[in-house]
Amino acid sequence: GESVGLHLPTLSVQEGDNSIINCAYSNSASDYFIWYKQESGKGPQFIIDIRSNMDKRQGQRVTVLLNKTVKHLSLQIAATQPGDSAVYFCAENMNDYKLSFGAGTTVTVRA
Amino acid sequence: EAGVTQFPSHSVIEKGQTVTLRCDPISGHDNLYWYRRVMGKEIKFLLHFVKESKQDESGMPNNRFLAERTGGTYSTLKVQPAELEDSGVYFCASSLRRTSDTQYFGPGTRLTVL
Numbered sequence: 313g314e315s316v317g318l319h320l321p322t323l324s325v326q327e328g329d330n331s332i333i334n335c336a337y338s339n340s341a342s343d344y345f346i347w348y349k350q351e352s353g354k355g356p357q358f359i360i361d362i363r364s365n366m367d368k369r370q371g372q373r374v375t376v377l378l379n380k381t382v383k384h385l386s387l388q389i390a391a392t393q394p395g396d397s398a399v400y401f402c403a404e405n406m407n408d409y410k411l412s413f414g415a416g417t418t419v420t421v422r423a
Numbered sequence: 424e425a426g427v428t429q430f431p432s433h434s435v436i437e438k439g440q441t442v443t444l445r446c447d448p449i450s451g452h453d454n455l456y457w458y459r460r461v462m463g464k465e466i467k468f469l470l471h472f473v474k475e476s477k478q479d480e481s482g483m484p485n486n487r488f489l490a491e492r493t494g495g496t497y498s499t500l501k502v503q504p505a506e507l508e509d510s511g512v513y514f515c516a517s518s519l520r521r522t523s524d525t526q527y528f529g530p531g532t533r534l535t536v537l
Binding site: 348356358403409410411412413414415 | 427454456467527529530
């Protein structure tokens with residue numbers, strides 16, 4: 313499943329499929345980007361980050377892609393599992409400390 | 424290692440009352456941040472402490488909000504008097520260093536103003 317375009321608030325994906333969550337950021341001067349996962353009743357949990365001198369970074373089952381030309385960030389989740397159901401936020405780091413968050417995408421994994 | 428903790432988890436108050444939220448950062452983290460998310464919108468930055476000093480409070484909505492961090496440990500965020508539009512989830516985060524370091528978030532305090 314994929315949230316296409318600049319941003320879609322919801323994404324439904326079949327268990328086992330790959331998920332792609334997209335995010336457009338606003339400040340071309342931002343040099344650090346982070347994806348957070350927020351489960352119900354919990355605070356945002358760090359997933360993966362990437363700096364502006366990189367185009368791609370991989371973690372465990374997750375990959376973040378950065379396209380600075382169009383100010384676009386994406387999070388790919390491989391083999392989506394029920395535990396991946398959550399709200400996913402992208403955030404850009406401005407001025408070294410102040411995080412600016414996107415609107416969030418709610419991912420629902422279908423069994 | 425204990426994470427960021429916040430108290431209370433929920434607070435329901437009436438318009439005009441006062442509420443104080445507390446945040447305990449991860450031990451040893453000098454940087455503490457407050458954010459909030461209102462009505463399902465984006466999470467917005469409120470302010471940033473380095474130890475006990477306020478570095479940036481540009482996100483504070485108005486003077487009804489007062490944040491403190493006595494002794495550079497835990498922080499409090501007081502809303503006085505509370506208004507309906509203050510309802511939302513208030514998050515606290517902490518980081519070890521200031522420069523592009525990972526911010527770890529607490530579970531948040533859900534504030535409802537009736």
